[in-house]
Amino acid sequence: MQTETKSRVDQLTSPAGHAVTVLRFEGDIASTSKDAVLGAYQAQPKETAKLILLDFTKVEYINSSGIALVIQMLIEAANSGQKVYAFGLSPHFTKVFTMVGITKYAGLFPTQAEAIAAL
Amino acid sequence: MNDIKPTSVEVRLPSRMGFEKVAMSTAAAVAKLMGFRDERIEDLKTAVAEACINAIEHGNRLNEGLSVGVVLSADADSLEVKVIDDGKGLKTLPPPPQHRQKNPRPRRSPRHGHVSHPGSGGRSGVGGRHQRQK
Numbered sequence: 001m002q003t004e005t006k007s008r009v010d011q012l013t014s015p016a017g018h019a020v021t022v023l024r025f026e027g028d029i030a031s032t033s034k035d036a037v038l039g040a041y042q043a044q045p046k047e048t049a050k051l052i053l054l055d056f057t058k059v060e061y062i063n064s065s066g067i068a069l070v071i072q073m074l075i076e077a078a079n080s081g082q083k084v085y086a087f088g089l090s091p092h093f094t095k096v097f098t099m100v101g102i103t104k105y106a107g108l109f110p111t112q113a114e115a116i117a118a119l
Numbered sequence: 120m121n122d123i124k125p126t127s128v129e130v131r132l133p134s135r136m137g138f139e140k141v142a143m144s145t146a147a148a149v150a151k152l153m154g155f156r157d158e159r160i161e162d163l164k165t166a167v168a169e170a171c172i173n174a175i176e177h178g179n180r181l182n183e184g185l186s187v188g189v190v191l192s193a194d195a196d197s198l199e200v201k202v203i204d205d206g207k208g209l210k211t212l213p214p215p216p217q218h219r220q221k222n223p224r225p226r227r228s229p230r231h232g233h234v235s236h237p238g239s240g241g242r243s244g245v246g247g248r249h250q251r252q253k
Contacts (some may be wrong), residue, residue, distance in 0.1 A: 001137030031136060061140065064169055092161035 003027040005036035009044065009052070012117045014051065021110070024055040029066030037069045046080045053115050053118030054106070074105035087115040093104060132171060134187060135177040135202075139171035142189040142202075149191050150198055163198075170202040178204025181205040 010022040023040050027033075044052070054061075054070075062070075077084045087109040089097060094108055102108070109115040130145050132138040146167040150160045171187055179185040188203040 001135070001140060061168075063139075065172075090161075092158070092165070096165065106156060 002032060005029055005033035007036040007040035009040060012053075012116070013022055014116055015119070018051055018119065019048065020051045020053060020116065020119065022053040024057055024058070026058040027064075028061040029069065030061070030063050031061055031065035032080060033069055037066070038073055041073045041076070041096055046082065048117040050078060050082055051119055052082055052084045053111065053112065054084065054086040054092070055088050056086060057112075059088075059093075060097075062093055067096070069103075070097075070104065071100070071105070074102065078105055083119070085115040085118060087112050125192070125194045127190055129191075130189045132175070132187040132189065133183050134174060134175045134181055134183050136181070138170070138187075139175065142171045142187075143168040144187070146191055146198075146200060149193060152154045153193055153198060155198075163200075167200055167202070170200070174202050174204035174206075178206035179204070 004027050005035075007025040008024045008026075010023055010024060012020040014020050017102040018038070021044050023038065023044075027036075029037060074084055085108075086097070086106050089108060097103065097108060098119075107115070107118060109118060127150055128145060130142050132141055143164045147160050147164050150156065150163050155163070167189070174187040175181065179187060185205040188201075189202040190203070192199040192201070
């Protein structure tokens with residue numbers, strides 16, 4: 001019933017010349033998404049992946065268990081000295097992410113271009 | 120549905136994660152027919168999905184032999200949603216935190232208008248009332 005979560009990793013360079021790791025998610029983010037969300041993040045080397053973007057453009061449904069996974073990832077990133085920004089959330093999920101305090105750990109931006117510009 | 124008569128829609132879900140999306144879509148369809156704003160429909164979808172997840176996971180403890188009932192009751196200017204599980208409720212209620220009053224009334228969230236009650240008599244439920252806003 002739930003759409004499987006897919007994740008893909010892209011490497012970009014910011015206008016300032018820094019390496020940026022982009023985790024792109026697709027499908028639903030729920031309790032079954034641990035491998036796709038945390039697994040994709042943890043597979044990135046913490047020594048080099050210092051700037052991370054989370055792409056939610058193709059995510060339609062995120063429930064509380066999915067938000068818990070995102071928070072777990074953000075706490076891990078904060079503890080590792082990584083900077084994380086997210087983009088592509090719908091206005092509703094931008095509101096929900098803000099309500100649950102995710103903005104303490106990650107900036108939220110409408111588009112990839114705006115997120116990269118803020119890095 | 121310009122002249123809305125009191126009416127209700129009922130859905131029964133298996134206690135399996137993911138099926139909350141059926142209730143979510145049904146609630147959204149009813150709210151859209153009633154003329155809810157898109158923003159309020161998104162709020163309603165999240166509220167209904169999370170209530171169903173709680174009923175599936177904590178009420179029915181993922182027992183697929185039990186179902187979750189969702190009742191959407193519409194009248195002229197509001198939509199009430201009840202999510203009913205077959206859980207046994209709590210044997211004993213935990214003592215209320217000291218900052219709460221001794222006989223707390225059901226709590227109402229200012230944003231969603233949700234009302235929650237502890238489970239009792241083999242059933243627990245969560246209900247909410249969304250005022251129609253155009």
